[in-house]
Amino acid sequence: RGTVKLSRVLRDGRQQLVGLQFAPDLMGRLFSSESPLSAEAATEVELCRIPRDVLEGLVADSEGLKQRLLEQALQDLDEAREWMVTLGRKSAVERVASVLLLIATRMGGRDAHGNITLDLPIGRADMADFLGLTIETVSRQMSRLRREGVISVQGHRCVVIHDIEALGARSG
Known part of the structure; x- marks a missing residue:
């Protein structure tokens, strides 16, 4: 595990x-x-x-x-x-959405409302390294996905995905 x-x-x-x-x-x-x-x-x-x-x-x-x-x-x-x-080709928001989708696919389970709650296994610095972005860019794109209602963030590593289909669309 x-x-x-x-x-x-x-x-x-x-x-x-x-x-x-x-x-x-x-x-x-x-x-x-x-x-x-x-x-x-x-x-x-x-x-x-x-x-x-x-x-x-x-x-x-x-x-x-x-x-x-x-x-x-x-x-x-x-x-x-x-x-x-x-x-090589995706925008910053597509990259962040892609890594969230990858983690959700492998670790996430849906609740009664269809939301997927993830405790991210890596912090934003590792996420930035993995995505070839800066920490600030990762934070901005997480905020963008939050404003769009695709996700919500609780604390530093807990992410709730409200709309997995929208996240998939945002991942390119």
Whole structure:
């Protein structure tokens, strides 16, 4: 359970947040002894650690597990391609809406009124890093979505999505 931030650290020490990993996805890299990414808990996390050689053996012996991991890898590839579009072509408000939609899709549940309440796993500084924006721009776009009635914000990290379809439209 929980959310993990995935980052890439460059040789000169600069760091870029490149993704969020949500339960129950597999984290790590099969068939390789290293990953180019660093992982850090964004929320309280509970992990099940399986040694790589054991997991590779399980994958070799189980068509169901092999299929599940292939589906996750393809989903990760689709999300990476979509994120390339987000960073390369979308406006600031579309980027912020996109990350809220991503988190809502993976973590959110609807209440009796159809609202989705999220405790954001990352703060605005990480969100800005992830989106290639400044903290101020993220804050302005969150305020814009709030004024439009798409979301409301309670505290620093609690976001209520009132209209998921409108958020999807705002995400481009």
